[in-house]
Amino acid sequence: MSQPDPKRVKTDDNAPYELIYWPTIPGRGEFVRLLFEEAGVPYSDVAQDAEKGFAAVKSLISTDNTGDDNNPPALAPPALRHGDLLISQTPNIMLYVAPKIGLAPKEGSGLYHLNEIVLTIFDGLVNECHDTHHPIATSLYYDDQKEEAVKKSKYFIKDRLPKYFSYMQRVLDAKTSGDGPWLYGDSLTYADLVLFQVSNILSVSYSFHLKLLIIFQAVDGNKFAFPKSIEALEKSGKYDAVFKLYQAVKERPNISKYLQSDRRTPYAEGVWRHYPELEED
């Protein structure tokens, strides 16, 4: 049993946090932003400057990138620089940051429960959700896979949305959810911010609405669209704890301020080029 050198990368917890993500779209970068905003911890965000932001992301994802002295190459944004350390993969970034800024336990096994909850929500409501409009290939245009997108979205709405909402509701019904509206323990953790953001994407995102409207206009003459599905889930009364948690996060003082600030990137209004999912990988 051998051990890599754990001291390879030195980080100073007081080093500044620097987010690297695509400008103009909230996308997966938004999950990371919400942590810093809720905790009131300063961070820099290269996406605030479109020119610098695009350059930083392009350099990050270049196939010539073989990392640096301290870090392996990243495949896709978001990435977070903290001192000499550069890490990628959204759930991994949150796992690293959350215990340092009071949004997860610093030690003990609770962090593995939080990571499990976050990975599960990501599987269904970020990754599968993305694939509803790119079921065949991210390298193909939407128009070239529209027919398949219609089919996949129908199943997503019918089978997968309720499956994942039921999962979140059960986590909230569990003893480990503790007092208060939170997924795990007696106070807000980063998993709650993830639930908030996926629900927000599903029910508020204009680009998402627009996309689904287009998909269902194509088949059902606009009788059916995504926001209505979320409304139906809410009205069913089966997932009350999920919607209550969504509201509780929305009303957090720091989150509320952030949502009204110009740091919150609006969901893109274009149909194609502004899909976060299209520009990510």
Next chain:
Amino acid sequence: MSQPDPKRVKTDDNAPYELIYWPTIPGRGEFVRLLFEEAGVPYSDVAQDAEKGFAAVKSLISTDNTGDDNNPPALAPPALRHGDLLISQTPNIMLYVAPKIGLAPKEGSGLYHLNEIVLTIFDGLVNECHDTHHPIATSLYYDDQKEEAVKKSKYFIKDRLPKYFSYMQRVLDAKTSGDGPWLYGDSLTYADLVLFQVSNILSVSYSFHLKLLIIFQAVDGNKFAFPKSIEALEKSGKYDAVFKLYQAVKERPNISKYLQSDRRTPYAEGVWRHYPELEED
């Protein structure tokens, strides 16, 4: 900034490790098994008894499952019980286990690099790969989405396989890969076992071959199949470090013994019912 109670779940590092996974298929459970086998650490595996194994998984994934006093409910297997702790999500289980059994650093930021590498390989070569034969819905039969599976598999082989092989090669070319054939640092970590297993699935799995053969027979009269794609990647000479690492893991004394043991579940030979991906969720 509030903190959940980090001492909620007590675990004793000497408690036995118990894997809960579907019997008869290697699937995602196999990633966890490889860690214990390489480290020579005993674990129990409920899949070894088909009847008990199916019952354990069915109870785990029941929609009535709201967890227990110490643990939130899991959505899908594999799960790992360790003392009072029960955790799910394959990369999460490995993240928990690896530092305890000498396959990752116990502290420091190296663990976040390993988690990043593993999550990235999983994104492409486990999850996307699964979707090649279920591009529309996991709840539909393969025959009902065969046409879409053919389209998706073509793009997967053309665009995605080289993308992820190039990523793994770049991680191996990076300074952080250190001496020896390993992805990160100077000695074998659990990320190397993950690379081994995905390459093994892609190039050895009979069910995977069979599936792809069927797909391409349908369109190309068997001129093209998946094992040939992997062979082409190998012959290109562009990913030598990846194939060298695969071989190095295969030759590890404990892994070599394990692969020849009856603890190694053979890749299922049925076309449909034995797809690991079909039975997982």
